[in-house]
Amino acid sequence: MSGEQAGAAVEVLAQPEFRDEPGTVRELLLGTWRGRIGLAVVGIFVFMAVFGKAIAPYNPDASSLDVLAPPNIHHLLGTTENGSDVLSQVLVGARVSIIVGFAAAAISAVLGSAVGLVGGYFGGWTDRGLDALENWFLVIPTLPLMIVLARILSPSLTVLIVVIGLTSWAGTGRIVRAQVLTLRERAFVERARALGAGDGYIIRKHILPNTLPLIFANTVLIVAVAILSEAALSFLGLGDPTRISWGTMLENAFESGAPSAQAWWYVIPPGLCITVLVLAVSMLGYLFEEHVNPRLRENR
Amino acid sequence: MSALLEVEGLRVTYRGDPIVDGVDFSLTPGEAVGLAGESGCGKTTTALALMKLLPSSLKQSGVITLRPPEVSEPINIGKRTEAGMRLVRWRHVSLVFQGAMNSLDPVQRVDAQIAEAIRLHESVSGKEVRERIAELLATVGLTPALGHRYAHQLSGGQRQRMMIALALACRPSLVIADEPTTALDVVIQAQVLQLLERLRERLGLALILISHDLGVLAETCDRIAIMYAGRIVEIGQVSSVFDAPQHPYTKRLLDSLPLIGGRRGLGDPIPGGPPDPGEMPDGCRFRPAARTPPSGVCLIRPCARRPRATARRVTSRPGRSGRPPRPRRRWAHDLGR
Numbered sequence A: 001m002s003g004e005q006a007g008a009a010v011e012v013l014a015q016p017e018f019r020d021e022p023g024t025v026r027e028l029l030l031g032t033w034r035g036r037i038g039l040a041v042v043g044i045f046v047f048m049a050v051f052g053k054a055i056a057p058y059n060p061d062a063s064s065l066d067v068l069a070p071p072n073i074h075h076l077l078g079t080t081e082n083g084s085d086v087l088s089q090v091l092v093g094a095r096v097s098i099i100v101g102f103a104a105a106a107i108s109a110v111l112g113s114a115v116g117l118v119g120g121y122f123g124g125w126t127d128r129g130l131d132a133l134e135n136w137f138l139v140i141p142t143l144p145l146m147i148v149l150a151r152i153l154s155p156s157l158t159v160l161i162v163v164i165g166l167t168s169w170a171g172t173g174r175i176v177r178a179q180v181l182t183l184r185e186r187a188f189v190e191r192a193r194a195l196g197a198g199d200g201y202i203i204r205k206h207i208l209p210n211t212l213p214l215i216f217a218n219t220v221l222i223v224a225v226a227i228l229s230e231a232a233l234s235f236l237g238l239g240d241p242t243r244i245s246w247g248t249m250l251e252n253a254f255e256s257g258a259p260s261a262q263a264w265w266y267v268i269p270p271g272l273c274i275t276v277l278v279l280a281v282s283m284l285g286y287l288f289e290e291h292v293n294p295r296l297r298e299n300r
Numbered sequence B: 001m002s003a004l005l006e007v008e009g010l011r012v013t014y015r016g017d018p019i020v021d022g023v024d025f026s027l028t029p030g031e032a033v034g035l036a037g038e039s040g041c042g043k044t045t046t047a048l049a050l051m052k053l054l055p056s057s058l059k060q061s062g063v064i065t066l067r068p069p070e071v072s073e074p075i076n077i078g079k080r081t082e083a084g085m086r087l088v089r090w091r092h093v094s095l096v097f098q099g100a101m102n103s104l105d106p107v108q109r110v111d112a113q114i115a116e117a118i119r120l121h122e123s124v125s126g127k128e129v130r131e132r133i134a135e136l137l138a139t140v141g142l143t144p145a146l147g148h149r150y151a152h153q154l155s156g157g158q159r160q161r162m163m164i165a166l167a168l169a170c171r172p173s174l175v176i177a178d179e180p181t182t183a184l185d186v187v188i189q190a191q192v193l194q195l196l197e198r199l200r201e202r203l204g205l206a207l208i209l210i211s212h213d214l215g216v217l218a219e220t221c222d223r224i225a226i227m228y229a230g231r232i233v234e235i236g237q238v239s240s241v242f243d244a245p246q247h248p249y250t251k252r253l254l255d256s257l258p259l260i261g262g263r264r265g266l267g268d269p270i271p272g273g274p275p276d277p278g279e280m281p282d283g284c285r286f287r288p289a290a291r292t293p294p295s296g297v298c299l300i301r302p303c304a305r306r307p308r309a310t311a312r313r314v315t316s317r318p319g320r321s322g323r324p325p326r327p328r329r330r331w332a333h334d335l336g337r
Helices: A025-031 A033-055 A086-122 A124-139 A142-152 A157-167 A170-183 A187-194 A199-235 A246-255 A264-292 B043-050 B082-088 B110-121 B126-139 B144-148 B156-168 B186-203 B214-220 B238-243 B248-255 B332-336
Strands: B005-014 B017-027 B032-036 B058-066 B093-096 B174-178 B206-210 B223-228 B231-237
Touching (some): A025 A033, A025 A264, A033 A086, A033 A264, A086 A124, A086 A199, A086 A246, A086 A264, A124 A170, A157 A199, A170 A199, A187 A199, A187 B093, A199 A246, A246 A264, B017 B043, B017 B058, B032 B214, B043 B058, B043 B206, B093 B156, B110 B144, B110 B156, B126 B156, B156 B174, B156 B186, B186 B214, B206 B214, B214 B238, B223 B248, B231 B238, B231 B248
Parallel strands (some): B032 B206, B093 B174, B174 B206
Antiparallel strands (some): B005 B058, B223 B231
């Protein structure tokens, strides 16, 4: 085509310029409304998680005599039954939700994709065994299982993360396995084998990269589930008692009779934070899921 | 010259039914042998068996000996373990796959896939790998910039060239090309074939070219082997097989081809398909009713397993021979030149 290749010994095929395919993660996040809103909301909460302690107007644990005060100039969101500042607690509480959400989702992603990759790739009895394990975790109701596990182990942030991670990987495993079943039959996997590649190499270099979008989309959804689970466990008193989270705030509120005292400022802020964060994360998750699963795509 | 590859009594079975049933042939260094035959006669299975790449449900037996010039000891492929085969694959024998699109990983840039082949067999520096990739791409007529693309960003011809560059990555002495030009248009087809031929001359590659396109094989190969129902029914120099086919199946196969410049109309197809491996007829495999050869030709005798070791071999010889040679055909492919 252009003159630069004219001197080549062998003729060079025409090379039309290609644009990168639309729909990269970046375009998905910044180019769609759902992406922008979801990213902005999650961004705000991540900011709270990182700087919450620094920007909180009061020490969230400090008690005062100003008990269950409605919102006023000094306490913008009122005070708790101990006279602590609700706003400060909400700001600080973001950290636990974000940490638990992302760490538990990471554990679940690693576990789920490992089980899915190994089972799907090797098949046979390995697959049957892992599949049975997956089924077991899918069938057992998650919340009671989490309650039992969290009860057995002593409550701490790590325990929360591990418990939620351990109980939420099965769906990822199932999805990854299904994808691997089709991938392992593809010609490029056979080609890799013809190159002299072993099983571990093929899984690492060819199968895993091809399932990553799926794992990613699924994991974002699990972040939402994990945040909700943390709130639920903390609300039931199974959270880390030394840390303030939105779940423990709600627990304290209910134990101190805040709802019956009509102390809405104590209940609504943490509840709303949980709802909004989970909504935003789910929105991103569904966005990615639609992107990797064209059947869910309505327009485009 | 001693043979680069010797295949003796290669058998591949699926639950005891033969898919490939006693194939033997040999290949000298730098020689191109074509493997022809209709779909389902065992061409690809034979090729994969040479590299022991068959799925575990297929069992293979027979002796395959490879004597690459750079290795002193002959390699007995039949006896190699999976780990041992990994050292042979691509280093000594490489494959050009049928669909280039599907044979390239969609999420990896193509040059990374060539680098992968080199790194699996040699420990070389990143700089050297890059140089070799640029060299390989130049060899197949592609610019290094194309290496940074993904498979879907290349045209069909570019992809197939990429596959050839990939096949050459470890400088093997034998390349097996399984339908390398299928699904390419005639112009690209001609380019790819020309490239293969030039590379063969330049690098002294031996080539096993699998195709059901007899024209392609006539263009590229020194010798041609006609496969039918898991066996090689006729093998010989391209010109002699095409001009004076001995086996009735070869004749019928050649008759199926439309002739450019000849009488208008389709060729004379062979009805039906090859016998199912599970229901191989006793005696001659060409016999089943649907595929009865022209009358007067005896095909009832069992196929001779070991035909005479002449330049060309024919199994299940017809009753009469010595028909005058046919006029040289003009293959559709000649037009590409």
